Amino acid sequence: MTTASKNKQVNSPANQNGLPPFSLKDAPSLIEQVLPVQKLSIESYKEKMSSHAQVLVSLGGYWKGRKPLVLNKACILGCLLPASQDAIKDLEIFELLMGMDDVTMASRLVASKKLGLGESLPKQSYRQHVADAKRPEEIGDQLFDPIWPRVNAHIGTTASSFPELVEQLGVARFGHRPVVADTFCGSGQIPFEAARLGCDVVASDLNPAACMLTWGAMHIVGGNSKARRELLAEQHRIAEEVREIIDELGVESAEFDGKAWRGKTYLYCLEARCPASGWLVPLLTTRQVSKGRMAIADLVPDAKSKRYDIVIREDVSAREFTNAKQGTVIGEALVHSVDAVEYRTAIKTLRGDFRTEDGNASNRLRQWEVHDFKPRSDDLYQERLFAVQWQEDRQGRGDYTFRTVTQDDLLREQVVQDYVGKHLVEWQSKGWLPEMRIEPGDETTRLYRERGWTHWHHLFNPRQLLLGGLTLQRAGAAVATILNQALNYNSKLSMWNRHNGGGGVVQNTFSNQALNTLFDHGCRSSSTWFAILNKPHKSAKIRANSVRIKCESADSVVGPFDLCITDPPYGDAVKYEEILEFFIAWHRKTRHPEFASWVWDSRRALAIHGEDDGFRNGMVASYRNAAAQMPDNGLQVIMFTHQSTGIWSDMANIVWACGLQVTAVWYVATETDSALRQGDNVKGTNLLVVRKRREEQKTNRDDLAWELEEEVKRQVETLTGLNQQARGLYRNENLFEDADLQMAGYAAALRVLTQYEIIDGKRMSEEACRPRSKGEKTAVDSLIDFAVEVANRCLIPQGISESHWRELSPIERFYLKMIGMEAGGVSKLDNYQNFAKAFKVSDFRSVMQSAKANSSRLKSSEEFKRNDMSEGSPLHNTPLRAILYAMMELGKDLDTDDVLAHLAMNVPNYYAQGTRDLIVALCQYLGTVLESIRPDEASQARVLAQSVRNQRL
Ligand SMILES: C[S@@+](CC[C@H](N)C(=O)[O-])C[C@H]1O[C@@H](n2cnc3c(N)ncnc32)[C@H](O)[C@@H]1O
Known part of the structure; x- marks a missing residue:
């Protein structure tokens, strides 16, 4: 890899028999026409779930928002591949390239030993195949060896590998090997995949810690075998040298029970003086120390010095262990008893919280100074070593034991502190230990408030500073990069998980992506510190000729690049x-x-965040710059998780303001249950495909309304049609589900809208930049709303006529739509959320029996309660509610005449012919869709339909 771009216009040998340069210059891209989003969702989910098998995770487990590599590959190839007249064939070829076709899937199942060689693919869902199969990247290039003749025959290339294909397509589109940029590269997932495919790469991020991860992806995981060998040697050398110093200091070794031991984990807690009793009390959230060793900490009162000795006992009974669950910190208070008198002090009282005259929160905690690395003796909070986990110091697996802290241990602590104290200033000045101030912020202010920590090294205890400093002063760029992973597992914010990993395990600081302070924490010794630092990394071949990593704000990155694939904040x-x-x-x-x-500062002021004008301006500047670095036929994919409906008009505005236009939008379910999910708010990823707007077109609102309606309908019908064709051909599943069709509706709306520069005489690129007041509904908002309505109109469940659909309230539409989807196997909460948003139903949970992320479902007729009939309920007075009630009564064997009499009472205007037709239609619909999930209810619905139809009036 070189840093200078070797990208020039080429007519590479690979292209001599393939596609001529620029022959695809103006060809629409495959991703603008089709994308197998259902399969892609399943593959992305699998990648996310196999957390440790993810290629780049070992570099930084603390980075949670990784975009799946499989999704990135789909975006890059989808942009480069041309869309032909034959969408089904395009899809077939695309699936071959993604390893998603039946033949490659069989090979993937063979590789995971779930299928014998030569056996045919079992008849089961794609989801099940993927669950059983290896991921394509786990198998490697040979998986794709058989596909090239078919790929070449369809596209006209002569490739026999991804780099060849990518180069030929790049030459055919742009005249050279394509350059892919990601100007918000984060952990580097997008540029890494681009480089692996053989594209040249420009990766940039404002944050140098993100750039480090991207650098690590290319140079550690993507390093050649020589570089990897050298790195391993460097790691071993550093580990050896540090161990020698630690041994010389003797701070991790001890002898007892006739054996030599080495410290494995050191457990610390805070200690504070209880103001009421005057006792010094350790702050322990629990007295349990290790489940695996059944170890607990006993607090033994020492009345004379008004403090507690902490005695560690192993192999206690299950009962004793359970009794030790409660520590001295209960809820938000410090609790202890002396002579049967309980003293309870709120933590905020302990800290002396108060409000300053200007109304700010403050307290009596001393604010630490730059050369502090441990509490001073008169600080409110002291830090105390309360247990040591020892490991037998010999080759092979020795014993482990948790022990009470001894005088010798305290002497060893003193040696560590003296050593760090002696070197701190020098190491800080040389950059081997941090001396950077913590700026106040949403996450960081609490460090001041809750502990008095003002500089980043205050988040590390002396042992951690010792290991960090000794390692960093010996490290090159690669070891420094990996060091972050070790620091993540070794700070005062690393929780001691006493229930896991045999004896227990020290967890990572960023387990929940926040900087939460702890009362007690675990600290790794040098052996476990180096176990993390020396963990082998996966290896992947980087095929790019040029990779440039820049630490810059997205609004000033310099190209040129042809594709820009981003996941902005x-x-x-x-x-x-x-x-x-x-x-x-x-x-x-x-x-x-x-x-x-690189600029070694987070430059918080330049970071894009939030959702207000500042966010919009930042995004506009970034995407305007990206567009300026790209040729006229360049393509961008902007990824974002769908959160609020407002995002669509935000995006339309951003795209407009940058002189771009949307050509497609796709929705892929990417997030797993565990990652970043708050409550049950599941996230998926929208892919917005955009290009430069080349002409200055004008329109007005009236014409636009027609055009929007036509385009949305056309789009939804095209995808529904593709579903049917594909089903007929070789699949037993839908290519696109309702949520995809709905997104296609949004996409169509954005496509239509953003092709115009001037609407009703207003220049939209200027209109889009106009500052907005909070809650203001702009012209764009109402155009999007209109488009959403049109899209929804196209999504009428089969079996209900358009005229009946129009008579229903939003919540009825929601229920009927979702019950149909449930019958089709849908149970993910985000589907319900999508449709609730689309149908403008705010209180959809009132009709849900379960709103769990992956097992959501609506209430059955029986599960509705009486108060769902009453005025407070959104279904109040609706025909649907009356029908469900009648079905419940039929289920309880009530006389049909009584059921009909109640129905007539519960439905306003029951005797109008139109109302009864509607009731019959809805009952028939329920009778059909419920058959596969609740046959009894389905039969009640059919009986009701029949009874209403035959009712004598
Ligand atoms: C959602 S993350 C990208 C995640 C990435 N796609 C991945 O898979 O790891 C957004 C990134 O944007 C970066 N960022 C925020 N403001 C920026 C700006 N003005 N210029 C460049 N990068 C910025 C953040 O540092 C963060 O790394």
Whole structure:
């Protein structure tokens, strides 16, 4: 890999018999016409779920918002591949390239030993296939060996590998090997995949800690075998040297029970003086120490010195262990008893919380100074070592034991503190230990408030500083990059998980992407520290000729590039710009040549976040710049998780303001249950495909309304049609589900809208930049609303006529639509959320029996309660509610005449012919869709339909 771009116009040998340069210059891309989103969702989900098998995770488990590589590959190939007249064939070829076709799937199942060689693919759902199969990237290039003749025959290429294909398509579109940019690269998932496919790459991020991860992806995971060998040797050398110093200091070794031992984990807690009793009390959230060793901590009162000895006992009975669950911190209070008198002090009282005259929160905690690395003796909070986990110091697996802290241990602590104290200032000045101030912020202010920590090294205890400093002063760029992973597992915010990993395990700081302070924490010794640092990384071949990693704001990155695939920080819950300072603080002064040109500051002020005007302006500047770096036929994919309906008009405005236009939108379910999910708010990823707007077209609202309606309908019908064709051909599943069709509706709306520069005489690129007041509904908002309505109109469940559909209230439509989808196997909450948003139903949960992420469902007729009939309920007075009630009564064997009499009472205007027709239609619909999930209810619905139809009036 070289840093200078070798990208020039070429007529490469690979192209001599393939596609001529620029022959696809103006061809629409496959991703603008089709994308197998259902399969892609399943593959993305599988990648996310196999967390440890993810290629780049070992570099930084703390980075949670990784976009799946399989999705990135789909975007890159989807942009490069042309869309032909034959969409089904295009899809077939695309699936071959993604390893999603039946033949390749069989090979994937063979590779996972779930299928014998030569056996045919079992008849089961794609989801089940993927669950059983290996992921294509786990198998490698040979998986794709058989596909090239078919791929070439369809596209006209002569490729026999991805780099060849990518180069030929790049030459045919842009005249050279394509350059893919990601100007918000984060952990580097998008540029890594681009480089692996053989594209040249420009990756940039405002945050140097993100750039480090991207650098690591290319140079550690993507490093050649020589570089990897050298790195391993460097890691071993550093581990050896540090161990020698630790041994010389003797701070991790001890002898007892006739054996030599080495410290494995050190457990610390805070200690504070109880103001009421005057006792010094350890702050322990639990007295349990290790489930695996059944170890607990006994607090033994020492009345004379008004403090507690902490005695560790192993192999206690199950009962004793359970009794030790409660520590001295209960809820938000410190609790202990002396002579049968309980003392309870609120933590905020302990800290002395108060409001300053200007109304700000403050307290009596001393604010630590730059050269502090442990509490001073008169600080409110002291830090105390309360247990040590020892490991037998011999080759092979020895014993483990948790022990009470001894005088010798305290002497060893003193040696560590003296050593760190002696070197701190020098190491800080040389950049081997952090000395960076913590700026106040949403995540960081609590560090001041809850502990008095003002500099980043205050988040590490002396042992952690010792290991960090000794390692960093010996590390090159690669080890420094991996060091972040070790720091993540070794700070005062690393929780001690006493229930896991045999004896227990020290968890990572960023387990929930926040900087939460702890009362007690675990600290790894050098052996477990180096176990993390030396963990082998997966290896992947980078085929790019040029990879440029820049630490720049997206609005000033310099290209040129042909494709730009980004995952910007839209309304991001994770405050990357704050929490990554935890790492920046360690590296900002070391100046490895590889990182020397980066700005070692999170530049919080430049970071894009939120959803207001600041966010919009930042996005506009970034995407305007990206467009300026690209040729006229360049393509962008903007990824964002769908959160609010407002996003669609935000996106339309951003696209407009940048002189771009939307050509497609896709929705892929990417997030897993565990990642970043708050409550039950499941996220998927929208892919917005955009190009430069080349002409200045004008229109007016009236014409636009027609056009929108036509386009939305056309789009939904095309996809429904593709579903049917594909079913007829070789599949037993839908290509697109309702949620995809709905997104296609949005896409169509954005496509129509953003092709115009001037609407009703207004220049939209200027209109889009106009500041908005909170809650203001702009012309764009109402156009989008209109488009959504049109899209929804196209999504009428089969079996209900358009005229009946129009008579229903939003919540009825929601219920009927979703019951149809449930019958089709849908149970993910995000589907319900999507349709609730689309149908403008705010209180959809009132009709849900379960709103769990992956097992949501509506209430059955029996599960509705009486108060769902009453005025407070959104279904109140609706025909649907009356029908469900009648079905419930039929289920209880009530006389049909009584049921009909109640129905007549419960439905306004029952005796009008139109009303009864509607009731019959809805009952018939329920009778059909419920058959596969609740046959009894289906039969009640059919009986009711029949009874209403035959009713004598
Ligand atoms: C959602 S993350 C990208 C995640 C990435 N796609 C991945 O898979 O890891 C957004 C990134 O945008 C970066 N960012 C925020 N403001 C920026 C700006 N003005 N210029 C460049 N990058 C910025 C953040 O540092 C963060 O790394």
